[in-house]
Every structure is written in C-alpha cells, then in structure tokens.
Amino acid sequence: AGKVSPVIQWDESRLQQAPAGTPVRIAYMLVVHGRAIRQLKRLIKAVYHEQHFFYIHVDKRSNYLHREALELAQHYPNIRVTPWRMVTIWGGASLLKMYLRSMKDLLELAEWPWDFFINLSATDYPTRTNEELVMFLSKYRDKNFLKSHGRDNARFIKKQGLDRLFHECDSHMWRLGERHIPEGIVVDGGSDWFSLTRSFVEYVVYAKDQLVSQLRQFYTYTLLPAESFFHTVLENSHACETLVDNNLRVTNWNRKLGCKCQYKHIVDWCGCSPNDFKPQDFLRLQQLSRPTFFARKFESTVNQEVLEILDTHLYGDYPPNTPALKAYWENVYDRIDGLSGLSDVTLTFYTAFSRLGLRRAAAAPAPKAEKLCRFEPQGFPSSVHLYFYDDRFQGYLVMQEVQxxxxxxxxxxxxxxxxxxALKLADHGGQTNRLQNLEVGTEWDPKERLFRNFGGLMGPFDEPVAMQKWSRGPNLTATVVWIDPTYVIATSYDITVDAEAEFTQYKPPLNRPLRPGVWTIRLLQFWELLGESQFLVVPQTFNRKQPLRKGE
Incomplete structure (x- = not known):
C-alpha cells in the first residue's frame, strides 16, 4: 500500500539509556470543548513540564471553558490559548482547518522551540511519565507516529465516505453526492490522534507543491478529514519513510456499544466513538505489545477512580488526607453566559432549587430577635454545578446571589x-430476582449505559426512557407499567429479557404533555412485582426563558 512502517517496540530494560542529543521538546495541542475545566486541569497537571509547550483551542460554543482556560494560561509562560476560535464539529472539515491554523501559529512562535506536535483532547490521559515519553521520542526524533486503519484501502474508502462529497454548513456535514478519489496517490487514514515531527508540520503548512495544495482542497470537502489528510500527505511525500504505524495511544474501542450512529444529528453518515475507561480496563492501559503513552477516553462524570489509579501508578500515592480526592464538580450553567444554553425545564428546576434553599434557610431555628436567615433572591442563580463523590452523582450545587x-x-x-x-426491589423469599436497577430519565447514552441528564430533570414535554439493569439468569418476560400522578395507568408493555442481557431500555408511547407530579413505574413478572421506582415531572414555570403568565 506504499507504507513504510518500521517495527518499534517498547523496551523497558533500555529505559535508562539516554539517547544522544538534546531531549526533544513537545508542543501539546489541546483541542477541548464542553465545560469540564477540572478534567482539563487534571490532564495538564499530569503532562505538564516547563520544557514543553501547551496550546489550547476551545470550541467557539464553549465560552465558560474558554474563560477558565484563559485564566489558567495567565499563570504559565508555556501555556497559551488560541486568540481565535472555531466551531469544530465531529467529522467536520473545520477540525482539519483548526489543526492547520494551530500548526502555523506554533511554527511562528519563535520563543517556543518545539520538536514534536502532539494533539490531545480533555478526555485523554497519559499512561507513562514525561521522562519515558521524552526518552522515547528523543530516540526516534525523525519519526512520525500515525495509526492506520489496518484494512484494505478500498474498504476503508467506502467505510470512511472518502468517495462522497461533503460540505460543512451550519455546524453540520451535508452529503452532496459521489466523487472520484484523486489518481496516482495512495489514500490512507485511521486515527486523528498523532505525534508529528516539526519538519513534517513545516512541510504540511508551508509547502507549495501540488501534492499538499490539491490534498488540502480535496479534504476541505471530506468527512472526517483529520483522520486521513496527514496520513495521505505523509505516505505520498518525500518523508514517507518516517511513518510509524502507531499513534502512541490506547483507545478503548467497543464497537458493539460505540457504533450506534450517535452523530446522525451532526453528519449525514454513521460513525463510531470509543468507550470510557473504567477500573476494570486498567490492564489494557499497561499493554506492552507496542509503545503507548496516552489513552482515551476518560470522563470524570462517568468514572474518576480509573484516573486515581493511573495517577498512583505513575506518580505514587497521594499525600494522606488529600482533600476532595474522590469528589468532582462540573459546571452546567454560569450566569455570564446568559440563559441561551438552558431549556425551560432546566431553568424551572434551577430557580426552584434556589427558592427551596431560601425557604429552608428561613425555616432554620434562630433566636426570635434575629432574622439573619431571611433572604431575597437577586435575579437568576449565578451558577449551577453537578456534584459527584466516589463516582456517584450527589446532586446539584446552586449558587444564588441574595440580599x-x-x-x-x-x-x-x-x-x-x-x-x-426511589428504587424498591422485591424480595421473592429466597428466589433470585434478576432485576438490579430500574431508572427513568432522558438523554440515555447507549455507549456508557447511563442517563446524561443527571438527576433526571424532566418536564411535561420530555420523552422519558425506562432503563432496567439485570443480572444473568433464565430468559424472562416482564411487564412495564407507567402510572401517572393521579394513579391512572398511562401505558404498559411487555419486554423480553435474554439470559445474557445486562441492560434493556425502551421509550414508551406516552401522550404529551405529561401530567406534572410524581410518576411511578412498576416492573412485573406474572403480575408479581419485581421492582418499582418513581420520578418527578415538574410543571414548567418558564416559556422561551420568560416566566409563564396566566392563561399560557
């Protein structure tokens, strides 16, 4: 296929043998979005070294994270945030454009004499120390590390949609039709996470030859261009012999769970996404079959324990009594951003949380002469955070300015x-009840098998999903019954649970708007109760971010 890929193995015994020459210096390109500033800070802390450089691009839609990244960068001369921002969507041409512009910026920073370009997201984490990485890259300072797809090119081209014309518009990749692959070149691709030499980055950014210019044009109208552009340029260039078919990462692929076409709302194509690492995956992080220095993905809202295990493995135990080691906060609302990012339902909940807190404070016992716990709210809450402890959701932290x-x-x-x-599991007098959990929510993630709407904030126009978690056992058929707040059965249906099934979920045919109040869901087998749970549907107090008026 035109590839030259020397076999480079990780040799632990030769770790202490420092290679000749000056140790390499790395430019880390951090491509981030969302609101997980604590996880970003944890990543930077894990990879930070004063000899390296950190360039952060924050998606144009993530203003809260951008403010936090700017504040962080003020304290370190080798951390900077791009002075420009783009909307970078999954699979979009904008992602490649962002990389090329960032590479040009880094090359023009004379005070940053870097040797390698390594891109990371906030869901990446190191699996080896900085010393090990620098020693390895110093030994192979002329190599470019990219992971290829590992299958025949014709199949890859079809699967990747390279023979289709795409155009990015309004944060969506639109499929326009078929097209021909350029003749006379080897098209390759794979992972869009890589470690590239400065000389190759210079070639990609500054070269005026036909290969680079025409491939830039071709990949401007390509789905997932960052997964193929650098591979194809390298393999068809004078530097083809520098390619190593290894991106130095371990990725937690579970195709059965991760390929659910979860990006159909963004692209006219089906794509896959890796799973999050959890403690039971730790042995995979230590694999020695090939050199790896980073892993993905990690999400602290899903599992933080695996990061603690990695930190201890790399750097030793945390000091005794380290505060908040098992705690995690993540911002979901900040008043500076305005109300545009909130739905009417979340706005209803957040203001209700604040109102209930004020009521609780006013009811606190105090001397009769004192009214120090009576407050008047000043506008909307100033911030809201998700709070987790020991990898369990603990609730919402709402900050309210008061007088x-x-x-x-x-x-x-x-x-x-x-x-x-609100979960109740039935005890069948010693007989095994396969049901382990019964939960209702929205934003079900089939890959991580959890509801992304933490806390289950639901309003009358939401579409709840019922999730059941099972232990292994004999096949069974169960009846699911949904009961509204007036004790009227809203719907019921049967589900079949196979012997090996771990999770089942189903979106019921409920009439909307849902009646506000406390709903009950029951799971029955032969009309015997297996378990029941309750969930709350709140009456909306806002419509289009404005308080509801009488008659609405």
Missing part, C-alpha cells in the same frame, strides 16, 4: 439539592 432582609447586605447562598432514592 439579607435584616441587614440589606449582599450575600451568596449555596444550595445542595440531592436526589432522593
């Missing part, structure tokens, strides 16, 4: 709203 009714002083009130457990 003390007694003193007139401005104060900040923090409210911690905890969800109440």
């Amino acid at each position: 003390n009714s007694a003193t007139g002083q401005a104060e900040s009130l923090e409210v911690w709203m905890m969800p109440q457990g």
